[in-house]
Amino acid sequence: MPNPPRLRRSFFNRSVHEVAPELIGATLLVDGAGGVIVEVEAYHHTDPAAHSYTGRTLRNAVMFGPPGYAYVYRSYGIHWCINFVCEQEGSASAVLIRALQPTEGLAVMRRRRGLHDDRALCSGPGKLCQALGITIRHNELPLDRPPFELRARREAPDIARGVRIGITKAAEKLWRYGLRGSPFLSKPFKP
DNA sequence: ATGAAGATGAAT
DNA sequence: TTCATCTTCATC
Numbered sequence: 001m002p003n004p005p006r007l008r009r010s011f012f013n014r015s016v017h018e019v020a021p022e023l024i025g026a027t028l029l030v031d032g033a034g035g036v037i038v039e040v041e042a043y044h045h046t047d048p049a050a051h052s053y054t055g056r057t058l059r060n061a062v063m064f065g066p067p068g069y070a071y072v073y074r075s076y077g078i079h080w081c082i083n084f085v086c087e088q089e090g091s092a093s094a095v096l097i098r099a100l101q102p103t104e105g106l107a108v109m110r111r112r113r114g115l116h117d118d119r120a121l122c123s124g125p126g127k128l129c130q131a132l133g134i135t136i137r138h139n140e141l142p143l144d145r146p147p148f149e150l151r152a153r154r155e156a157p158d159i160a161r162g163v164r165i166g167i168t169k170a171a172e173k174l175w176r177y178g179l180r181g182s183p184f185l186s187k188p189f190k191p
Numbered sequence: 192a193t194g195a196a197g198a199t200g201a202a203t
Numbered sequence: 204t205t206c207a208t209c210t211t212c213a214t215c
Contacts, residue, residue, distance in 0.1 A: 054213095073210090
């Protein structure tokens with residue numbers, strides 16, 4: 001079987017609420033390590049919880065640029081988290097990548113994480129950035145060129161929808177998406 | 192200049 | 204449930 005096509009930048013040039021569920025099942029690799037995206041969250045700029053909600057700053061500047069770029073930010077002074085910028089330039093909306101099913105580069109990911117339990121390797125936004133070696137150096141890089149490799153899913157998976165995690169503002173919306181039943185989620189979805 | 196909060200994770 | 208750890212951004 002040939003590899004599915006790489007995601008082009010145009011894939012991200014539409015509503016963040018369309019892109020987010022379609023990323024479930026896609027494959028994300030960084031320098032050859034990574035796996036299948038099993039959990040994401042959508043952040044539209046009109047959402048009070050979005051980093052871009054109160055306007056452009058140094059940190060969120062890439063969100064205001066064209067779609068198809070990485071937005072990496074520091075979380076709680078400790079972790080890195082990665083988003084994919086979506087929608088037309090100026091919209092400032094993005095999808096947070098929350099969990100992967102590890103498939104490629106398991107050895108290097110286990111070493112970076114100091115773990116052997118593959119279910120704990122990429123089951124959270126901070127964890128997967130540590131496993132894939134994502135840091136601020138990846139901020140503002142295009143997603144359709146190395147070190148990134150993004151491939152479309154082969155077929156539509158069974159997608160679970162739920163309220164977002166770790167958010168107090170506007171958490172009531174069903175803007176978290178996941179691969180139903182996957183053991184690699186950061187948290188299970190309620191049935 | 193200062194400080195409170197934060198799209199988390201790991202340990203208790 | 205607590206805490207590590209520190210950048211960001213609003214406010215003073």
